[in-house]
Amino acid sequence: MSTTVISESNNGILHPVTAQLVGAASSLGGPITVICPGGVGSSDAAKISGVTKVISVEGECFETYDCSAWSKSLSPLIEGDLILSSSSAIGRELISSISATKGIPVVQDVTSLKDGFSATRTIYSGKAIEEVSISSPCAISLRPNSFESAEGGGSAEISTVNVSQEVAVAVKRALAKASERLDVSEAEIIISGGRGMGEPANFSHLNEIADVLGAAVGASRAAVDTWEEIPHSMQVGQTGKTVTPNLYIAVGISGAIQHLAGMRSSKFILAINKDPEAPIFGVADYGIVSTWEDALPALKDQLAELLSN
Amino acid sequence: MGVAVLLKQVPDTTAKISISGGKVDESSIAKWAISPYDEYALESAIQLKESGFGDVVAITCGPSRAAKCLTEAAAVGADRLIHILTESTLDSIQVQSLLSASVKETGCDLVMCGKQAADTNSGSTGPGLASTLGFSFVGGVTRVSVNGGLASATRLGPSGLEEVEVGGPCVFTFDKGESELRRPNVRGIMMAKKKPIDSLSPEDLGVNGTNSLVIIKDHSSPPEKQPGQKFIGSESIPEVVEKLREEANVI
Structure with a gap:
């Protein structure tokens, strides 16, 4: 062997x-x-x-x-x-x-x-x-x-x-630099946003929490399809990436079957959604019924305080 | 000249998957579809054809139900349809040998398919087939155009989004493409129903379709999640964060 x-x-x-x-x-x-x-x-x-x-x-x-x-x-x-x-x-x-x-x-x-x-x-x-x-x-x-x-x-x-092998694929020009953010497929903690985030600019709140946690930022298919600012490379779920982090935080994601398939094997799932009936709560270990506007600032402060000690 | 597009039929992504007797119960899958990334490959191939690049040959490998995705491809413009009819599970070498033999028969020097299929999510076929055929390979592209003997593509490479050029025969695998996918019109659908499908067996292509080196032992459902703890309002955040640390031990 x-x-x-x-x-x-x-x-x-x-x-x-x-x-x-x-x-x-x-x-x-x-x-x-x-x-x-x-x-x-x-x-x-x-x-x-x-x-x-x-x-x-x-x-x-x-x-x-x-x-x-x-x-x-x-x-x-x-x-x-x-x-x-x-x-x-x-x-x-x-x-x-x-x-x-x-x-x-x-x-x-x-x-x-x-x-x-x-x-x-x-x-x-x-x-x-x-x-x-x-x-x-x-x-x-x-x-x-x-x-x-x-x-x-x-x-x-x-x-x-x-070695010297002939190269057939020539790189002509760079169009955009690779994201400096951790990729969702490699992260131990992921915080993802869905269409419930309202507009793509609001993903900055997710980025801030990701920075505190050293996490990657993901998105639901609905978010990726709706906003071109949210690239497909962030998409978690079927037709996106299947992930198994230690902690998956879903914010404003209702939980379509394709999304649940791609993240349900995460060790722990925290869901934040204003709709108490959202299917995402069915797979969440911890569910918080709240708007992201209320929850995210408090979450960021709490995490920052905990992790600074 | 010409583009071969490889299409895999997979359960529609909204389908529920149920297990019966240690195996995925295919009879419970209500809807089958062309794997989503393959659809972007098909769209790109048809655009190349419209820019004068030659015929589109759609190839699928799978059981008899898979013929439907060839007819769907014909409805949006595929010119020739090849069905490699296999009922058994194949390993990567068998799949690549079958596809390689059929691509060679078509004489196509460009091959397009999805970067991975929505069932196994493996992504072995494109790069493996390129090696088997001796073609160049560009993976994860969002756009391909051809000018003279040179193909230009946009891909997400290790250093970011980049434009690459490649000459000669090449296999491209598609990420989610830049183009909107076209929908078939009524005339397309009617014409497609009459389009003949070349049905080939592994033996016809000189490949042993039985001795898979990868054997499926068992399928199971992911463990059911126990109902979790639910909290109301953002006041609960300190308590939840404490649980993430003390109970879950993840932060």
Whole structure:
């Protein structure tokens, strides 16, 4: 049994989900190789406990993102019974491309993994749970925050490989910078707004609370469809993102079936809605019947006070 | 020339999913539809056709009920319809092999589909198919146009929204697109009903459609939530925040 972990990076540094991928691999046993596209974060990857070896893959093709070029560079260097990646957008694309190149099956967005391999994932955006058995060798992407991180303190050897693959996808110009906010699919706390927020400018109240909590800001489909200021990347639910944070705060969201599917597996749910009959209260651990105008300032003050101590 | 659009039939997103005997009970699903992101791929392919890029070939892989999404695609302008008829569950390699064989047969050098389907939400097909076909790949696009031999697309990349260019054969997967989706008119619907569907088996495409390397063991419903605690008015906030810390231990 041996595993290759494709590391995840963000803004030029190693993303913490990489330690979760190593943690998942460690529970299965056997040597663990971490492969770092573009060499990003390779020295930090070597410090993750349980890592046997780090391969830092460097080359011009990693300056921009071309899935095929990255996959062609990485695939020949990847061996073993199991390939793991994060189920981020790039993680999914890369592992799909690599698994196809190798002719092995891929299963995405797995939330628990056992020997053999037996994997659990949600389907229909959380309306059902599926358990599958997968023949080895195979490739699996794991959902962020579903696996315990491996600790630090390791000192794996790093080998550097230079590759040069032709890039077919040329970036012509940047249209808008990536949001500096945490993405809902990676956050441990999410605060989401619905059409009950009245107008998109009022999402600033959610942003303020998110800043206090270190949370991501999400939105219901109704909000995304109604206001173009609220991008689709914030949408939680079916046709958006399925999330499982520790705490999900729903504000002015009535709770359509598609939204509930995407967030009901959150560990704890706090709903704030002025309509006591709103379906969101049916899945909420804590429900507050109130307008957001009354509730949010009080919530922000209370949280700020608690977290400053 | 030409665009192949890959469509997956999924339960309508408003559908309730019920489980019976450890398996999703498909007979209880009232309405099936083209997966939402695939609809943006279809819309973009039809726009390319209108700008003179050649025919749109709609391809689906699935049981007999899936033929309906091909007819729906024809109603808005798809020219050729291919149904890869499979009744069993397939792994990613099988799906990609089937789609690859049928795309090759069409001679299309652009392929479009959703970035993930609304049933499994996996997102393996687009990038995997690109590898299998040896095509370039651009994922998560909101717009594609073609000028000469060069395709230009808008995608949400790692550093933000960007415009990319790619030459030669390419697979694009769609996020929610920039365009409004068109609705079929009556004439389109009538014409579509008469449009023939090429129905192919895995054997016709030279692919083993049985030995899936991924086997579904069990389906279950998510655990039912116990009714929670309800509070009236914003005066309750201090109490709720304390519970979030003391009971739930999440802040």
